[in-house]
Amino acid sequence: MVLNFVESRNENVKTKSAIALQGVKKWFYDQEGNMVQVIKDITLEIKDKEFISIVGPSGCGKSTMFNIIAGLLEPSEGQVSVHGHDVSSSTGHVGYMMQKDLLFPWRTVIENVSLGLEVKGRSRKEREELALEYLAKYGLADFAHAYPATLSGGMKQRVALIRTLVINPDIILLDEPFSALDYQTRLVLEEEILTILRDYDKTVVLITHDIGEAIAMSDRVAVMSQRPTFVKKVYDVGLAQEYGSAMKARTDPRYNSYFDQIWADLDIQIGRES
Numbered sequence: 001m002v003l004n005f006v007e008s009r010n011e012n013v014k015t016k017s018a019i020a021l022q023g024v025k026k027w028f029y030d031q032e033g034n035m036v037q038v039i040k041d042i043t044l045e046i047k048d049k050e051f052i053s054i055v056g057p058s059g060c061g062k063s064t065m066f067n068i069i070a071g072l073l074e075p076s077e078g079q080v081s082v083h084g085h086d087v088s089s090s091t092g093h094v095g096y097m098m099q100k101d102l103l104f105p106w107r108t109v110i111e112n113v114s115l116g117l118e119v120k121g122r123s124r125k126e127r128e129e130l131a132l133e134y135l136a137k138y139g140l141a142d143f144a145h146a147y148p149a150t151l152s153g154g155m156k157q158r159v160a161l162i163r164t165l166v167i168n169p170d171i172i173l174l175d176e177p178f179s180a181l182d183y184q185t186r187l188v189l190e191e192e193i194l195t196i197l198r199d200y201d202k203t204v205v206l207i208t209h210d211i212g213e214a215i216a217m218s219d220r221v222a223v224m225s226q227r228p229t230f231v232k233k234v235y236d237v238g239l240a241q242e243y244g245s246a247m248k249a250r251t252d253p254r255y256n257s258y259f260d261q262i263w264a265d266l267d268i269q270i271g272r273e274s
Contacts, residue, residue, distance in 0.1 A: 017081075018171055018203035019046040019069055024078035026064055027228075038064045040228035042078070046205060051197065051240070053206040053214035056224030057266055062207045065229070066175060069205065070094045083170065095169030097177045101156040103148040109159055110135065110144040116167040134162045138196065154185045161193055165200060172197060174206040178213065190217055190246045211266075215239065215258045216246040223265045232265050 026039040038061040046052050056062050067073040068080055071087045071094070080087040103112045110131050117127035135141045138158060148156055157177060164172060177193070178186040194217050197204050208214050214221045214237075221235045237258060239249035249255060 017045045018048045018050070018083060019205070020044075020079075020081045021065075021069070022079045022081075024065075024068060024075045024080060026061070026068065026073070026076050037228040039068075039075075040225075040230045042229070042231055044222060044231055044234070046203065047219075048083075049201050049203055050219045051194075051204040051206070051217060053208055053218040053221045054224060055208060055211055055214050055221060055262065055266070056229060057226050058209065060224050060227045061229035062224060063175070065224075066173060066205070066207055069171075070096070070173060094171045094173055095164035095167060097157075097161050097164050097172065097174045100180065101148070101160040103156055103159060103163075105148050108145050108147055109140065109151070112148065112159060113163045113166055115163060120167065131162075131166055134166050138162060138192075152185075153181050154189050157181070157189055158192065161196060165196070165202075169202075171203045171205065174204060174208075176208055177206075179209070186213075187247060194240060194246050211259055211262050212250065212255075215255055215262070216249045221258070221262060223262055226267065235262065 021042050021044045024039060024042040025037070027035050027037040030036055042065060054062050054065065064073065068075055069087070071080075103109075104115070107115070110128060113131040113135060114122075114127040117130060122130075132141060132144055135144050140155070140158060140162070143151065143155070148159070151159065160177075178189055181189065190213060206214065206217065217240050219236070219238050219241055221237055223232045223235070224230070225232045235258060239252050239255065240246050243249050243252070
């Protein structure tokens with residue numbers, strides 16, 4: 001079954017979810033042939049052009065969910081649709097930004113940014129022009145011919161995001177993109193990346209262990225259970241949308257209230273292995 005468009009009765013306009021997971025389950029088999037269930041049951045609709053964060057205990061299955069959304073893993077049961085079509089029939093719908101920038105050290109910044117366009121068969125002139133346009137828009141044109149080793153950690157992550165955006169995917173998946181950075185750089189980059197993603201009206205799914213980051217950046221936060229995972233609760237946050245800033249979102253009195261509630265939902269016991 002493929003999930004279809006959801007009709008808005010009030011406005012008589014057809015809208016659609018960007019991603020819909022319906023009854024998704026996933027299990028693997030260990031070396032002894034025993035079934036290990038990672039995802040118990042996930043039903044979640046991710047709205048078009050929203051920023052949603054997925055938080056949960058370490059090892060709960062967030063990355064497995066991430067890979068299923070991307071079409072890299074098939075669910076053992078259930079359905080996943082992207083813009084109303086089965087995810088298995090969707091191509092080029094997802095762009096990634098990972099914890100590590102994964103820039104090729106032997107390629108210049110512009111060559112790294114244009115890599116996806118090269119894979120898609122775009123001409124050298126076309127891909128370099130487009131890559132330079134994106135780099136210029138975000139203040140990195142002067143580093144177009146520099147190598148990654150000469151860049152700071154924050155600059156590398158900006159380049160990684162531009163590399164993701166330049167191929168114009170419908171959905172951006174962010175997998176702990178700030179965790180390797182120092183705290184100050186993380187705050188600055190959260191702000192910059194949120195602005196960039198809003199500029200392009202992308203649907204964004206952020207996987208993070210950082211509750212504060214999720215609250216400060218997201219329209220909604222989905223809290224996952226311990227493994228085998230399911231969605232325990234979804235919070236409508238929207239502070240970043242309200243303030244137009246992740247930094248300002250952290251100053252709102254509701255920020256601490258959301259933090260306390262989400263922390264309690266995670267049910268993490270200090271000293272217990274996750």
